[in-house]
Amino acid sequence: MLTIGSLGKKTGTKVQTIRYYEQIGLMPEPGRTEGGQRRYGDAEVDRLSFIRHARQLGFPLEAIRELLDLSDNPDRSCHEADSIARRQLKQVELRMDRLKALQTELKRMIHECSGGNTADCKVLEVLRDHSECLTDHDAIGA
Amino acid sequence: MLTIGSLGKKTGTKVQTIRYYEQIGLMPEPGRTEGGQRRYGDAEVDRLSFIRHARQLGFPLEAIRELLDLSDNPDRSCHEADSIARRQLKQVELRMDRLKALQTELKRMIHECSGGNTADCKVLEVLRDHSECLTDHDAIGA
DNA sequence: CTTGAACCTCTAGCAGCTAGACATTTAGAA
DNA sequence: TTCTAAATGTCTAGCTGCTAGAGGTTCAAG
Numbered sequence: 448m449l450t451i452g453s454l455g456k457k458t459g460t461k462v463q464t465i466r467y468y469e470q471i472g473l474m475p476e477p478g479r480t481e482g483g484q485r486r487y488g489d490a491e492v493d494r495l496s497f498i499r500h501a502r503q504l505g506f507p508l509e510a511i512r513e514l515l516d517l518s519d520n521p522d523r524s525c526h527e528a529d530s531i532a533r534r535q536l537k538q539v540e541l542r543m544d545r546l547k548a549l550q551t552e553l554k555r556m557i558h559e560c561s562g563g564n565t566a567d568c569k570v571l572e573v574l575r576d577h578s579e580c581l582t583d584h585d586a587i588g589a
Numbered sequence: 590m591l592t593i594g595s596l597g598k599k600t601g602t603k604v605q606t607i608r609y610y611e612q613i614g615l616m617p618e619p620g621r622t623e624g625g626q627r628r629y630g631d632a633e634v635d636r637l638s639f640i641r642h643a644r645q646l647g648f649p650l651e652a653i654r655e656l657l658d659l660s661d662n663p664d665r666s667c668h669e670a671d672s673i674a675r676r677q678l679k680q681v682e683l684r685m686d687r688l689k690a691l692q693t694e695l696k697r698m699i700h701e702c703s704g705g706n707t708a709d710c711k712v713l714e715v716l717r718d719h720s721e722c723l724t725d726h727d728a729i730g731a
Numbered sequence: 732c733t734t735g736a737a738c739c740t741c742t743a744g745c746a747g748c749t750a751g752a753c754a755t756t757t758a759g760a761a
Numbered sequence: 762t763t764c765t766a767a768a769t770g771t772c773t774a775g776c777t778g779c780t781a782g783a784g785g786t787t788c789a790a791g
Contacts (some may be wrong), residue, residue, distance in 0.1 A: 493717070497717055500716050500717075501716050502689055503691075504694060505688075505691050505696060514716065517710070518716075525709075528712040528713055529699060532699050532712045533699055536692065536696065538698060539688050539691050539695060541694060543685060543688045543689070546647075546681050546685045547685070548684065549681050551684065552646060553646060553677060553681060557671060557674050557678060560670075560674075563629070568659070570670040570673075571659065571660050574642050574646075575638075575639055575642075575660070
């Protein structure tokens with residue numbers, strides 16, 4: 448039986464985060480000692496590892512909830528899990544495209560900096576002049 | 590003189606967002622009509638465009654605050670603006686690297702999906718088995 | 732039996748908005 | 762001039778995914 452602290456160490460998760468996952472129903476309510484402290488078994492280690500791994504792959508918690516649900520019902524179709532993963536891949540690739548565009552413009556900005564005073568700073572100038580901008584749309588969340 | 594709504598349209602900013610920027614001191618308190626409605630002039634259009642453009646390039650609001658400050662004082666050195674931009678570029682490149690790693694693993698996951706039921710779903714299996722994972726560290730924020 | 736580390740709950744905060752409730756103002760048409 | 766509908770006003774709460782702190786209790790080792 449593990450304390451919350453050692454579960455955290457095993458899975459690379461902060462204690463607060465584990466309690467948070469419990470609160471939002473991603474982790475089950477564990478057994479408690481008489482004094483009220485949480486105690487975990489192997490199943491919880493696996494579940495939390497799964498969650499953390501998926502988080503590292505950028506899956507949002509809601510997607511992870513679905514994946515866990517699928518994982519709990521081994522007779523359901525694999526297609527759902529597959530499509531969640533594909534969705535996630537699409538998100539990742541979209542974000543990459545945006546970042547590439549940003550990178551280009553940032554490089555251009557910096558490249559043109561001559562190093563005088565801000566009155567003729569290219570960085571500020573580029574930011575001021577929206578017209579040359581190539582990445583107009585909704586790149587903010589990138 | 591523009592209403593907050595037309596300022597928003599001109600700059601591609603939601604009304605609520607403009608008020609939010611005012612609240613946190615990024616935008617100045619504008620003049621008001623007798624009835625208390627905000628009215629904006631050209632200076633505000635420029636300032637808000639600057640902010641939005643910088644946001645599209647992924648600059649955090651605090652960095653934008655600094656950039657605006659530099660922009661307001663044309664005699665200061667351009668180096669500060671330049672280093673803010675460089676910092677931002679580094680961030681962007683770091684995020685790109687992470688996303689690339691995620692993309693690789695997601696593709697591998699999906700590629701191996703055979704399409705049965707979830708009992709032998711590769712997607713779930715990969716998530717379950719942390720040991721094959723290449724992107725261990727702090728990829729979460731990517 | 733004592734100590735000090737680890738645990739408990741609860742609340743608030745981060746970024747950067749977004750959405751809703753509800754009241755007031757404005758601009759144009761009748 | 763008066764009506765009306767859209768736009769504005771303030772205020773509060775919510776989103777994601779945690780993180781930090783206050784202030785109190787429990788546990789395990791010595």
